[in-house]
Amino acid sequence: MGVDPFNALHVASLLFAALLLSPVAGAGACRKPAAASVSKSQWSSLNSTVNGRLVSVVPSAFWCQQRGGCTDAEWSSARFRLSNIPGAMDSYNYEQAYDGVGVVCLRNNTANCAKSNVPLYSVEAQTVADVQAAVKFAAAHGIRLVVKSSGHDFLGRSTAADSLMIRMKNFRNATFVNNFECGSIDVGSAVTVGPGLGSGDLYQLAKAAGKVLVVGSASTVAVAGGYVQGGGHSILSRKFGLAADNAIQFQVVDASGHLLTVNRQSNSDLFWAIRGGGAGSWGVIVSATFRTYETFNSTIFVQTYGTTSHQVAADLMQLHASHIFDYEASRSSQYFFLQKANLTAIPILTLYTIAINQTTPQTTALLAPFQRKALAISGVTLTSNVQVTSDTNDLVFFADDISGIDLITGSRLIPKETYQHRVSKIGPAYKTLLDLGTLNILGHLVAGGQVAANPNISSAVHPGWRTALVHLLMENPWTDGATIDEQNHIATLWTDKQLAAIQEMTGDDGPGAAYSNEAAQVEKHPEETFFGHNYPKLKSIKEKYDPKGLFIVRNGVGSDEWNAQGTCRFPRTSAVLSSHDFMLL
Ligand SMILES: Cc1cc2nc3c(=O)[nH]c(=O)nc-3n(C[C@H](O)[C@H](O)[C@H](O)COP(=O)(O)OP(=O)(O)OC[C@H]3O[C@@H](n4cnc5c(N)ncnc54)[C@H](O)[C@@H]3O)c2cc1C
Ligand SMILES: *[C@@H]1O[C@H](CO)[C@@H](O)[C@H](O)[C@H]1NC(C)=O
Ligand SMILES: *[C@@H]1O[C@H](CO)[C@@H](O)[C@H](O)[C@H]1NC(C)=O
Ligand SMILES: *[C@@H]1O[C@H](CO)[C@@H](O)[C@H](O)[C@H]1NC(C)=O
Ligand SMILES: *[C@@H]1O[C@H](CO)[C@@H](O)[C@H](O)[C@H]1NC(C)=O
Ligand SMILES: *[C@@H]1O[C@H](CO)[C@@H](O)[C@H](O)[C@H]1NC(C)=O
Ligand SMILES: *[C@@H]1O[C@H](CO)[C@@H](O)[C@H](O)[C@H]1NC(C)=O
Ligand SMILES: *[C@@H]1O[C@H](CO)[C@@H](O)[C@H](O)[C@H]1NC(C)=O
Numbered sequence: 001m002g003v004d005p006f007n008a009l010h011v012a013s014l015l016f017a018a019l020l021l022s023p024v025a026g027a028g029a030c031r032k033p034a035a036a037s038v039s040k041s042q043w044s045s046l047n048s049t050v051n052g053r054l055v056s057v058v059p060s061a062f063w064c065q066q067r068g069g070c071t072d073a074e075w076s077s078a079r080f081r082l083s084n085i086p087g088a089m090d091s092y093n094y095e096q097a098y099d100g101v102g103v104v105c106l107r108n109n110t111a112n113c114a115k116s117n118v119p120l121y122s123v124e125a126q127t128v129a130d131v132q133a134a135v136k137f138a139a140a141h142g143i144r145l146v147v148k149s150s151g152h153d154f155l156g157r158s159t160a161a162d163s164l165m166i167r168m169k170n171f172r173n174a175t176f177v178n179n180f181e182c183g184s185i186d187v188g189s190a191v192t193v194g195p196g197l198g199s200g201d202l203y204q205l206a207k208a209a210g211k212v213l214v215v216g217s218a219s220t221v222a223v224a225g226g227y228v229q230g231g232g233h234s235i236l237s238r239k240f241g242l243a244a245d246n247a248i249q250f251q252v253v254d255a256s257g258h259l260l261t262v263n264r265q266s267n268s269d270l271f272w273a274i275r276g277g278g279a280g281s282w283g284v285i286v287s288a289t290f291r292t293y294e295t296f297n298s299t300i301f302v303q304t305y306g307t308t309s310h311q312v313a314a315d316l317m318q319l320h321a322s323h324i325f326d327y328e329a330s331r332s333s334q335y336f337f338l339q340k341a342n343l344t345a346i347p348i349l350t351l352y353t354i355a356i357n358q359t360t361p362q363t364t365a366l367l368a369p370f371q372r373k374a375l376a377i378s379g380v381t382l383t384s385n386v387q388v389t390s391d392t393n394d395l396v397f398f399a400d401d402i403s404g405i406d407l408i409t410g411s412r413l414i415p416k417e418t419y420q421h422r423v424s425k426i427g428p429a430y431k432t433l434l435d436l437g438t439l440n441i442l443g444h445l446v447a448g449g450q451v452a453a454n455p456n457i458s459s460a461v462h463p464g465w466r467t468a469l470v471h472l473l474m475e476n477p478w479t480d481g482a483t484i485d486e487q488n489h490i491a492t493l494w495t496d497k498q499l500a501a502i503q504e505m506t507g508d509d510g511p512g513a514a515y516s517n518e519a520a521q522v523e524k525h526p527e528e529t530f531f532g533h534n535y536p537k538l539k540s541i542k543e544k545y546d547p548k549g550l551f552i553v554r555n556g557v558g559s560d561e562w563n564a565q566g567t568c569r570f571p572r573t574s575a576v577l578s579s580h581d582f583m584l585l
Contacts, residue, residue, distance in 0.1 A: 273542070429504060447469050
């Protein structure tokens, strides 16, 4: 890495400030407790500014109890929770503890709900002015702020105890145009969406407009919320690049409450950062504009393969790995999910192949070589086989997402190189992961293709995306009955065991790269793992737009200066400057 004179100067001046000045605002200081330091009349004044849209927040279990109960269908519906329960997180273990472990407020035991990790109040924003008022209020009172669009976050970044929340679910607009003007330049066909609009609804609107765009596979994930800031992968990313690669412009309320237009010409450093530099660290996105394409038909082929043991499943995954390049020509994508219903169940592989712009016969032919060899493995059976050809927008449309579960995740981007030169390591890695008690090994063939062809797009997308082929995600769930010891065991499964199995497969002894949106909240080297060599530049942009750290999230840019809860900033002495800062000097 070369010496960047701007950064070197910048860091030198920080050192200078740390040495000469007593703690300035935000340095070596804690935020004020929202409940104890803000008076009733101050809250009430905020409430009038936002036209009565300030609401109290409680954990979802407590909300249900107060209401006289939630049905199983309501409890587990992301749409129900999003519409009705401001405090709800999909992974509801994060409503309870910032690290997701140590549940206190259970669906059928609400005795300890007062100790939960949910905000005190939420501004249920309906206008940009509401967002600005909430940002200014949090800044003026020195309290913790969180931003939530859907509450899907796998790292618990959209909830925090004793905080003020801004909830963006009401920003549901989508405007399709054929000639989007970005700083007076016509950049063509695009859609501008609000962060309240979920993927499922956006797919349906795109279909009606005769367009497609890079969107994830979920009903309620906010495309203009956390999704795009992490990078955003899709069934179409091998065809068109990541969501961040397709983002043209953002409207963002920054830490001082100003509404900024963020694109290549205007606030271009923030434009660079917000595309891949991590969710929740830059300001409040009130809209995002993405490139759109003329729609076309594709085929989804869903196959389920039964196995009889961990070894048979590992052999099947070894075969799968040796066929992963079969899908290159059409830039088709695939989800390959190896899952066990419980620790004693037999692994089942579900393959969702999304054959881009391919007909049914073409898709059958694409899968045939793998299928033939898979069925030749003793113990492997094909238990279901469904094929649908339709408008691409229909293929991963989900009416709802499963919610209200206890879940911790961990992941790595698997380099293409592993599939080219270390393919024999893949089956054994699956065997190890299964033997460790991993229930969900979720493979996503969403890199390569246009993702790999886009390295020259200047953005904060982790460079590991450009050399990866697969995003491999472990989902480690537990049930409400689990003891704290059992939860701790699950929480450390990733850091202590699963990661080593993946490193054995990739041959990586460094931290590797991971997709920050679908990852572990406990990583030993979060800056490198989630941001790679972009971290120092991200940090300097963060310092420019959010010097006081209003937007601090777990594992986000700048969070290395804060305690895990994001409530106290470490004193700015040379001892706590990260190694990255020194590398620049
Ligand atoms: C069922 C399911 C399916 C998924 N499928 C995919 C997929 O196909 N591809 C993929 O790439 N990812 C996928 N994800 C991961 C998804 O990208 C992340 O969960 C992402 O964080 C969701 O963003 P959100 O805004 O909807 O969630 P939230 O929990 O509301 O927020 C997540 C983060 O973004 C910040 N944030 C939210 N809104 C804003 C805003 N308006 N302005 C600024 N910051 C904001 C929050 O502060 C938080 O840090 C999936 C997740 C789930 C649960
Ligand atoms: C905010 O004002 C509205 C309307 O006056 C009221 O219904 C609501 O309870 C108030 N919120 C809080 C937290 O007091
Ligand atoms: C989007 O919706 C929000 C909330 O309804 C509204 O305040 C905002 O003005 C809308 N934006 C556009 C560009 O239509
Ligand atoms: C584990 O899952 C299998 C397959 O779904 C099921 O038959 C079995 O009853 C489950 N066992 C336990 C202990 O839940
Ligand atoms: C889809 O395939 C047709 C026929 O092969 C081709 O003409 C068209 O350009 C393709 N569309 C896309 C979006 O790849
Ligand atoms: C797309 O698929 C639909 C079936 O869902 C079919 O009716 C339609 O003719 C197809 N369009 C093209 C252009 O092949
Ligand atoms: C990226 O830019 C470099 C330097 O300009 C060039 O050599 C390289 O070919 C480009 N790569 C791609 C994939 O366009
Ligand atoms: C409810 O709590 C009891 C113990 O109090 C536990 O056995 C049961 O599994 C819980 N049910 C659910 C759905 O969590």
